Amino acid sequence: MIGIFDSGAGGLSVLKELVQLMPHEHYLYYADSANCPYGDKDREFIISRSLSISQMLVERGAGLIVVACNTATAAAISTLRAKWPDLPFVGMEPAVKPAALNTRTGVVGVLATAGTLKGGNYLDLREKYSHEVRVEEHIGRGFVELVERGELSGERAEAVVRDALEPLLSKGADTLVLGCTHYPFLKDVIAKVAAELSPDKPVKIINPAPAVAAQAKRLYREGDALEEACVEFASSADNLELLERLYALGR
Numbered sequence: 001m002i003g004i005f006d007s008g009a010g011g012l013s014v015l016k017e018l019v020q021l022m023p024h025e026h027y028l029y030y031a032d033s034a035n036c037p038y039g040d041k042d043r044e045f046i047i048s049r050s051l052s053i054s055q056m057l058v059e060r061g062a063g064l065i066v067v068a069c070n071t072a073t074a075a076a077i078s079t080l081r082a083k084w085p086d087l088p089f090v091g092m093e094p095a096v097k098p099a100a101l102n103t104r105t106g107v108v109g110v111l112a113t114a115g116t117l118k119g120g121n122y123l124d125l126r127e128k129y130s131h132e133v134r135v136e137e138h139i140g141r142g143f144v145e146l147v148e149r150g151e152l153s154g155e156r157a158e159a160v161v162r163d164a165l166e167p168l169l170s171k172g173a174d175t176l177v178l179g180c181t182h183y184p185f186l187k188d189v190i191a192k193v194a195a196e197l198s199p200d201k202p203v204k205i206i207n208p209a210p211a212v213a214a215q216a217k218r219l220y221r222e223g224d225a226l227e228e229a230c231v232e233f234a235s236s237a238d239n240l241e242l243l244e245r246l247y248a249l250g251r
């Protein structure tokens with residue numbers, strides 16, 4: 001069984017990629033929606049939640065755990081790996097490298113939570129690529145809340161997205177990295193607002209989820225193949241219906 005967790009519904013965007021690549025596995029997805037968002041929370045709190053959730057996934061028989069949350073990866077993945085050294089953990093990382101390869105303006109925009117943007121992994125990545133491209137970053141304020149409400153389009157969503165995109169695009173970014181797993185659920189709104197703000201210059205949006213799923217496939221010792229994927233959902237909040245609906249959207 002593959003365990004996967006996020007602060008809420010965002011990791012479903014990674015689950016979709018996993019199921020596509022490994023369609024005969026058993027998945028248990030845990031959303032910590034009662035504690036969502038993680039973005040501005042203390043590192044200690046996120047570590048403690050990540051340990052409890054992983055413990056539950058281990059007890060349920062997970063043979064690999066995907067930390068489908070950039071913020072939890074930044075705060076907790078080294079602690080998780082130290083606690084379960086024989087269990088593979090796959091985490092998220094803002095896709096600065098493919099963005100640096102793609103940009104024509106030489107400016108990459110990273111959208112993520114405050115926790116991810118101050119994480120050591122991200123700071124190292126930014127440093128590594130800052131000789132080749134300029135990396136501009138912005139917190140996607142309000143994005144996570146929209147997704148947790150299932151509000152994936154409309155004027156309010158567009159206004160929230162515009163506030164975050166404007167500063168990045170006005171600095172010349174032509175490539176946007178979605179550095180939070182909730183954001184792909186808003187990708188239609190992001191694409192629409194980006195086209196409005198940058199009518200002459202196409203903006204490419206990069207989601208690292210397919211690369212993360214490929215890494216999970218490399219590390220997972222596959223179990224007995226099921227006829228089709230079995231996906232179970234669990235949550236710390238009363239939102240299983242929303243999780244199933246968002247998963248069915250296949251973002």
Ligand code: DGL
Pocket residue numbers: 006007008010011036037038039040068069070071072092113116144179180181182
């Ligand atoms: N989905 C998350 C991430 O990738 C967490 C967002 C949040 O809870 O603030 O960072």
